Amino acid sequence: MERIKTAVLCVLVALSLALTGWLMLGLEGTPQRPQQTFRLERFEKPEVDLRKVLMPVRVVIHFGGNSHTVLLPGSAGYAGLWDEGLIVRGAFYEVSGRPKEVPLDLKQLRSEAGSIEMLMPARLMFSQWITVWTGYPLAEGPDFEADRFLILTGRNPAVIAWAGAQPSGGEGKGYRFDLKGSSKDFADLIRETREIQKESPRFVEAPAEVNGIPVDRGVLLPAEPVSLPPLAAAREVLPEDQIIQRFFIDRFLVRRIEEKDGAVIYSDGRRGLRLYPSGGIEYSCPSTTQSDSAGEDYLSLLERALSFVASHAGVPAEVFPMGPRAGASVSFGYRIRGIPVVGAEPAIAVCLDSQGVEMYQRCVRIPAVATGPARVLVSAGEALDIVARHWPSVFPGSTARGIKDVYIAYWSLPLAEKQDAFKPVWVIESDGGGRAFVDCRSGAVWGEGKADTGQWTGQGQKPR
Numbered sequence: 001m002e003r004i005k006t007a008v009l010c011v012l013v014a015l016s017l018a019l020t021g022w023l024m025l026g027l028e029g030t031p032q033r034p035q036q037t038f039r040l041e042r043f044e045k046p047e048v049d050l051r052k053v054l055m056p057v058r059v060v061i062h063f064g065g066n067s068h069t070v071l072l073p074g075s076a077g078y079a080g081l082w083d084e085g086l087i088v089r090g091a092f093y094e095v096s097g098r099p100k101e102v103p104l105d106l107k108q109l110r111s112e113a114g115s116i117e118m119l120m121p122a123r124l125m126f127s128q129w130i131t132v133w134t135g136y137p138l139a140e141g142p143d144f145e146a147d148r149f150l151i152l153t154g155r156n157p158a159v160i161a162w163a164g165a166q167p168s169g170g171e172g173k174g175y176r177f178d179l180k181g182s183s184k185d186f187a188d189l190i191r192e193t194r195e196i197q198k199e200s201p202r203f204v205e206a207p208a209e210v211n212g213i214p215v216d217r218g219v220l221l222p223a224e225p226v227s228l229p230p231l232a233a234a235r236e237v238l239p240e241d242q243i244i245q246r247f248f249i250d251r252f253l254v255r256r257i258e259e260k261d262g263a264v265i266y267s268d269g270r271r272g273l274r275l276y277p278s279g280g281i282e283y284s285c286p287s288t289t290q291s292d293s294a295g296e297d298y299l300s301l302l303e304r305a306l307s308f309v310a311s312h313a314g315v316p317a318e319v320f321p322m323g324p325r326a327g328a329s330v331s332f333g334y335r336i337r338g339i340p341v342v343g344a345e346p347a348i349a350v351c352l353d354s355q356g357v358e359m360y361q362r363c364v365r366i367p368a369v370a371t372g373p374a375r376v377l378v379s380a381g382e383a384l385d386i387v388a389r390h391w392p393s394v395f396p397g398s399t400a401r402g403i404k405d406v407y408i409a410y411w412s413l414p415l416a417e418k419q420d421a422f423k424p425v426w427v428i429e430s431d432g433g434g435r436a437f438v439d440c441r442s443g444a445v446w447g448e449g450k451a452d453t454g455q456w457t458g459q460g461q462k463p464r
Helices: 002-025 076-083 086-090 106-110 126-134 184-199 240-247 298-311 380-389
Strands: 058-064 067-071 095-103 115-125 145-152 158-162 173-179 203-205 220-222 231-234 255-258 264-267 272-275 281-284 319-326 329-336 339-343 348-353 356-362 366-370 403-412 421-430 435-439 445-447
Touching: 058 076, 058 184, 067 076, 067 184, 067 220, 076 086, 076 184, 086 184, 095 158, 106 115, 106 145, 115 126, 115 298, 115 319, 126 145, 145 173, 220 380, 240 272, 298 319, 298 329, 298 348, 298 356, 339 421, 380 403, 380 421, 380 435, 380 445
Parallel strands: 339 403
Antiparallel strands: 058 067, 058 115, 067 203, 095 173, 115 145, 145 158, 158 173, 203 220, 231 366, 231 421, 255 264, 264 272, 272 281, 281 356, 319 329, 329 339, 329 348, 348 356, 403 421, 421 435, 435 445
8 A cells, every 4th residue: 555655656746847847848738730830939938030020022023124023932032032141141231322312213123134122011211121131220321111122233233222102103212222233142142033034933014904994013913824722721729728828917817708609708807818719819908008109110019019929829930010000000911831811800910008918819820731733713814804893892982093913812711700721812902002802713802891791793602
């Protein structure tokens, strides 16, 4: 009997030591599901690399005339130019002299062979971009907002920066920085673009008008048919106990309520946390004081929001800021193999105040295996034609007059709804800020609306 008691005591002591070690090392008790391909930052020590969060949405190389290619994050060409730091070393480290304000003639600039254009996910001051990329502040010259950059690699090498709100038909102003153009990195940059030219798919500029709807200069369409497989979508599996501990300091004061739809609500009388069966999270903590965060620097807001997300469920590996700034709110999207996920709601939204976070919403779906073979999709040109024919329906009562961007994406449902698959869609952005979506399989089209009530013009139900 004494031997049995001694054995049991040894087992309990060993178990206690193991649990203590796990807690000290920060090991999670709940393993991630095998299909979760997104890397989440550790809860105990969240670290966010702004260089990855703020990398270009896409890189465009202009080969001269009407020949271009579009590189998305994760592609070989994008990795060679951006991930390896070649653009930063070959261009932004080579800036010479003070910038000059110049008129923008983007049609002329984009016709220069070998020029590299970058579309950024946010608008920051130029000095902030330089600090994020190089780790060093801008030494001299005027500061200005920018979210577009064009690197000229020809006879007169230069970097031109501007804010994309300006019309892309040649009007507006930008800032031009001359480049030395004599370094090995600059030569390697030119060599890499020539290699990309041999292998990358071609894009051509869209027509200036489609069914009476004007199209901005610089909107590029794939020259060849695009095939993209539909993907299965799984709910994000998060360790619930650790999540709750992050939101509530004293769990003894927290009430738990189960709703009929399967959602679970936790509340301590001031803070509220709702966990949806879909894997979505909704958190609110009303501020007790008047907030002054609306005037806070956007980069500071971005860093605060990312820090909160990192310690409250983790940061998806391909996260990026999206949309224009709205007060003290920051929205984030994420990509699947370089292709953005879009929907009626942002994937992650954080509203901050001077004391912390007032609101946090999260709905990140995990891509799993493809649900079918890659098929030829509705082309980008056909999508433009469909949207132009349904213009009053998809942009009702708006100030939209023309089309400013076209790109492919995956469609995501609101956080309260279950989703089994990602469906490819063409996204058509208007110059009024609205978006239309065209199902790449059926050609059905709908516009943005509250929640998921956008105008649907296809046959049958809206794609799920």
